[in-house]
Amino acid sequence: MAVIAQRQGDHRPALHFTPRTGFMNDPNGLVYTKGVWHLYYQLDDQQLVAGRPEWGHATSTDLLHWKRHEKAIKAPSEHESIWSGCCVLDCNNTSGQFDESTGPDDRIVAIFTLHTQGHQTQNVAFSSDGGYTFTGHKHNPVLDIGWADFRDPKVLWHAPSNQWVMVVAKCHQFKIGFYSSPDLIHWHHLSDFEGSGVRGYQYEMPNLVQVPFDDDNQRKKWVLFLSVGPGAPLGGSFTQYFLGEFDGTIFTSDDHYLRTADLGKDWYAAQTWFNSPDGQAYGIGWASNWQYCNRVPAERYRSAMSLPRKFSIREVPLNEATKSLSLISRPVDLNIVRMASDDMPIAFTHGSANVKPSTEVIYQRHMRGSGSFEFKLKIKSGTSSAGVLVDIANPSGHSVRLDFVVEREGMFISMDRGGIRTGSSWHHPLFDDKVCMWVPNTQSIYDVHVIVDAYVCELFAMDGAYAFTNTFFLQDGVASILSVSQDTAGTEVFDVHELCPLQRDR
Template identity: 45%
Template sequence: MHRRSRPGPRPGSPPPSRPTALAATAALATGAALALTGTVAPAAGADHPHRPAIHFTPAQNWMNDPNGLIYHDGVYHLYFQYNPEGDRWGNMSWGHATSTDLMTWEEQPLALPYTDEEHVFSGGIVFDEHNTSGLGTAEDPPLVALYTSAYTDSSERPGIQAQSLAYSLDGGYTWERYEGNPVLDIGSGEFRDPKVFWYEEGGYWVMSAVVATERKVHFYRSDDLVEWEFLSDFGPAHAVGGVWEVPDLFELPVDGDPSDTRWVLVVNLNPGSVAGGSGAQYFVGDFDGTRFTPEHLLEPGPPDGEVLADFEDGYGDWEVVNDLDGTGGDGPFGTAPASGTLPGQQEVVGYEGDRLVNTFVGGDAPRGHATSPEFTIDRDFVNLLVGGGNKPRTGEGGHATVDLVVDGEVVRSATGGDTEHLDWVSWDVSDLAGRTARLRVEDDATGGWGHVLLDHVVLSDGPAAGLADYDWLDWGRDYYAAVSYNDTPDDARVTMAWMNNWQYAQDTPTSPWRGAMALPRQLELETVDGRPRLVQNPVDQLESLYGEPVYERDRTQVPASGLDLPPAEPGRPYQVELTLRPGGAGEIGLRVHEGADQATVVGYNTAAQELFLDRSASGDTGFHHAFTSRSAVPMALEDGGVRLRVVVDTSSVEVFAAGGRATLTDLVFPDPGATGISVRADGGGGSVEDVTVRPLGPDPSGAAE
């Protein structure tokens, strides 16, 4: 298992002459300011009501992916993608913040600024304790950063992305670029995001990096962090609906047993995540020093069965109704199935054959529907390829769905994930055996992503593998570029991630900063349903922010009018721990940031057997058409309930369910006065038990506890 970096010295390698320093300068620095997990002066809510109190944000300007995470000499270093000149993506540089407890951060001067020749994309940092690189001395070994140089048109490598090196001899506060950069160049414009660790068993450094558009992770080895040799690659596999980015490979014990370990490969994806847009998937398996081999790899697609529709010969006997608004056009279905991508549309991929239903005819505005002939359900599963907008029936602004209709009722429904990549959806219809049904494609959405894609509907005896069958770090909308710390105390595997989604990240309603980090999480591997899976919880240091509970209850019924809990203090984050027991209720949910016309709901749907996070009416949702959402994770009840830990900040909700076996993370932008907390049950009785509500961090008003 990888511990701290302890390779032997590189004999006969005197330190090379140092290049001219291109480290942080006062002109580009944002200045240092003490922060309570991201409350980078001014205090949370002082300059903007949605400034987080317990999540890191820079004092100003744009931030995205965490970079170079390392614990060194008692300090946690957080570097991050940063625009020193504005609040939208651009001028990529490495910002920097430090902490001794992962909860309180001090923003430092800019670490690696962009230049006319290169922008500084994501990467990682290692402590070269025995100076294998020769960039320091035995007495003063360096920290070494491997990062992606995104070369500009002003450089000698226009459009190329290659891996470069910088080093620090003062503990990570100032950096010098290596004079021999880049150290790894394969001539690609999509080769990025190196993460490096010391492979103890082999006695060499290992780098993982992605060829993003090929959906591949490349592995390399080095003895000195400068010369790199290709080992192997992995991918494409599982979710491939977007580019692969920010890989991370590490080893963990299973169920706490140090003699039984597995390797975990994290691969971030944009777009094409299970919740829509950007997200983070992972694979569990073995790394032998050369190649990563996953234990659980699913082949996409359904078992053999009866093909109900493939649209290769037109719509056939389907009833198609275009132009519900009477504008005289052929949208949204057109006169025949589409032959792929339509004008004005991103590239459509993942369909089979030459044609598919694509309701982008005329753009997103037209409305219409199409209905299949009747068929008898005589297999256990309906499998279908679906893509397009994430516009479910439960959302606002109209829906764009594929529905299974029995006796005039919609009994199953599917929607895309805001991606033009079609993915398999499987409906278990064993309870409907012998019934007569129809498929109905409805496009009632008129805004962005207001269209649906459908292809290859198959009745089968088993399900097709799709996004919901893969392993995800987080099932919410806002957890991306997840990457772990090197050299943490006690070998804890601690991750941080950008709490945002590329679909709307540049439009979130915050100022003078834009971008936040999710809470630091500790990862562990536990055997779940017969195989090792990641379990995630906030790091223990979060408990240092605990205030005295304001509400505790062993068990209570949820009345028809709902159960009101004490409201939150304005501007102060809090944590709710409870077990939801739906009983006879169709849905039961914890409502946070609740006001007269808004709430964010963490709930359980009994029929679907899923835990959901619904921000459809969470406050300000109108700044981007893709923001309104309801995300869900499949989850069976345990002893009739689901245990939740919900951390609520001024502009986010993070859900840790069943001891961390599933997480959902969403940004929200509620009215500052929306401080209500309650539990509601719909369609029957429900109850809650072991409820604790406590504030986090100091009272923002300054009043004594």
């Protein structure tokens, strides 16, 4: 219980990665080697607003327990900063920068954007100790087209064409550039992808990856993630994606449909891990939004990462007549952090559920105060309107509410995170009080999985076909009380677990 009390005082998530101090944004350099998942990230540890980032570094053996390390890549001067990028494992020493004293699994190469006022270039750095320290290439930059907004390289190995491929944002031209290299140092332009999706103000954080199908891991589809900010349909920043084919030179979108990777307000800059051990696609996003990230309540640090997710592809029905291939997002397995529970409801002892007079409370539980828990719902679809309310409250009675409105065509899921309900005195005009997602009526039951962790709520519906990530801020402590109500019979609450890993580094 001492661990819980410490975390309550700090109001930090238990599972969602946070920096020790300072401002964090985009995930960078995701790479797996020697049983370790490496997470690098944009970090300005000198202030609580976005400023002059460098690369922070954390590692995990299970994607749930994180250990922080010293900054991995620092800016060479006070007039420069290290912006987003990636890492790859150069096992075969294609770069020629490693000798036999460095084992193949320790040869990590970082490719990143060096930012100076009015100029952005792509640079490389080499690590011979498995990604803990890096040495910059003597002849940086390795790619410079003379532009001010040309950034966020993501590199993969394309085996059929026997080459490294970089995708990089030509931000204000609304293009994604594709470049090839035999050695990670000399780059040649292949093609540009443009003309699809939301353009907003700029393109950022591209990511190209092969994702396996849900029912056949040997069958894969190319997915091009593309972040836009500001200019998202819900406001601010968001991550869209395209399904298509990549032949080593050109990415061709299957249908140019705009697909949104997460329909909440707080999931941005999605990236995937290089060299995952089982051939699956694992990724992570930044759990915030550029509309208000510099202003959210903070004392020591700002922002969290989302939970890591496992991605797959599945055909999802959109209505009675049409199906579409979609990205499926599921949180990594949480079994190792689930606290033992008999899953029986406990009487409400603090606060109020604040339910509508017409609703019936079907489940109430008072947690032990961790602020981190999960639950699942099965909500019956139908031809008439019905509603389910989920109140997530702290002992002071402040809460955030999930509202499920079932209609003939589908179900609306909304989150009320406004100050009247949460009690938060913090206010920002672009921090929406209510955020909404819609799920079409294509099955007899809507399945919903919700994970609450201090101030981050991630919701997955229809077995991962829809994701909905939002932050919220409760006055007077983290949530520990769950109440579920309905106005029409047909809802089941199950798999309610508190989540409390033993933290390695706080």
